[in-house]
Amino acid sequence: MDNRFVVLESFQLVADAEILKLKLESEGIPVFLKDANIMQAEPFIATATGGVKVLVEKEDFLRANAVYDALRQYALDKDGNPVTCPNCKATRSERYFKREKLRYRLFPFLEPPRYRCTQCGMITAAGS
Incomplete structure (x- = not known):
């Protein structure tokens, strides 16, 4: 390349x-x-x-x-507020899919929510 x-x-x-x-x-x-x-x-x-x-x-x-x-559309919590990164406090997180199990690969909407901060890259679970 x-x-x-x-x-x-x-x-x-x-x-x-x-x-x-x-x-x-x-x-x-x-x-x-x-x-x-x-x-x-x-x-x-x-x-x-x-x-x-x-x-x-x-x-x-x-x-x-x-x-x-x-x-981009950044992730919002259940109250409609931007998801805040616990590491860098940025409000620019996106939904993250781990897709470890077959059912989550086939049906990603069933996977428990996780978020990846676009600033520092930290991955957190919802409510963390």
């Missing part, structure tokens, strides 16, 4: 990566999707490939990340 590209984000679904790609391209940022064809042919190997990677050029990374941050 050419080292002038960096991974902005990776997604388990091709559609999510495509939405981000379209938004970034509308802002004039060139985007490449890595492993999208593999994911479309064999969607059950998402964990093995690391998902669909959204690649941008290094010089566009900060601008692309700002566009992505404006587009």
